[in-house]
Amino acid sequence: MDAMRLEPWMLRLDWREDERPFALVDLAQWPRDEPFDPLPPVPLVGLGDPADPRAAAMDVVIEPPITLEALATGIMAAPRAAAALVDLLRATYALPLREALVAESFAYAMLQGSDEHRGWTGARQSAPAAPAAPPPPPGHLHVERDGATLALLIDRPEARNAIDRALRDALFDAFTLAALDPAITRIRLAGAGRSFSMGADLTEFGTTVDPVTAHAIRMRTLPALALLPRVDALEVHVQGGCVGSGLELAAFAARLTASADAWFQLPEVGMGIIAGAGGTVSVPRRIGRSRAALLMLSGKRINARTALAWGLVDAVAEGPG
Structure with missing residues (x-):
């Protein structure tokens, strides 16, 4: 790992000749008058006090x-997706929500056609x-x-509670109804059973292979887009697994609560893609860009206690409240 530690001058190298998957900076040793700009075209990872x-x-x-180590492993599994x-x-961190969602969809569509994502889908299809x-x-x-x-x-x-096409479309329709009816002042979203949602239904991955078509479909069916006019009315309670697109949607809530057994994960980078159901927009606005990147790049789980400390959830309780 020390081989990837950078001296100050090294951020000014010609990155066309530099194939490292991320740049590592020790904040305690970095000269206080030395700027970090320009940012490298790979994740810039800091060690030290947040x-x-x-x-x-x-x-x-x-x-x-x-x-x-967990972050480095996640990045090196799919360095192009991480970058x-x-x-x-x-x-997109400072963009309005809708514009940020459009940019996310473009990036997601691009990565759907990448070698890294094709490698992940190929390995999954060839598994016993x-x-x-x-x-x-x-x-x-x-x-x-x-x-x-x-x-x-x-x-x-x-x-x-994996979100398949039927659920996606039903959520889009429900949020559209709420957007059209100003008499609805409260939207409460929950999941049946032991898990809130384990994310997108993986059996549907690869059903649309053309990235342009996939982007066009998202712009017409993405539940987060229909929700945008009413995010201030959304309340979500989660239990058990809250993964991928389930977490991406829940993070838009004005109030998000979790049971003590809840856990949270965004594993998409390991699949050679990124969160594509609004998570690059909703999650950073709850916990900040650094923690969102930490969660997404590592693909690791966090529990309800950490989620509360980070601000991902507003309260830990056994039911909505």
Whole structure:
């Protein structure tokens, strides 16, 4: 790991000749009058106190429970996706929500056509097949209106509430309804069973191979886009696994609570892609760009206690509150 530690002058090397997957800076040793600009075209990783004013110039600063080794492993598993992620976060962190979601979709579509993502899908397809089991039923979203409250329940416990096309479209329709009806002042979203949602249904990955078509579909069906006018009304409670697109959507909530057994993960970079359901927009706005990058680049889980300390959730409770 020491081989990737950079001396101050090394950030001014010609990066066309530098193939390191990330740049590592020890904030305690970096001269205080030495700038970090221009940023390299790879993740800029800081070691030291996250409260150090210079930490804001980093893409990510290491902090528990995620280690440098875990972060390095995540980056090196898919360095092109990792570099694309930090470029996207740099560009969109201060953008309005809709513009940031459009940029995320472009980046996601580009990575869908990458060698890294094709390598992940190829390895998954060539893995030994598990004993045949009946596929879980399509996802169902229970929608109930009670006065000014719209209650939504993701109900696909057989698949740990993995979000398939049916659920995605139902969520889009429900959020569109809320956006069109000003009498709805509260949207409550929950998941049935032991997990809130384990993210996108992996069996649907690769069904749209053209990145341009995939982007066009997202611009017409992405639940986060329909939700944008009413994010201030959304309340979410999560339990068990809150992964991938499930977390990406939940993080838009004005109030997000979690049971003590909840855990959170964004594993997409390891698949050669990035969070593509709004997570590069929602998660950084809850926990900051550095912690969002730490979670996304490492692909590691954090528990409810860490999520509360980081601001990812607003409270830990056994039910909505």
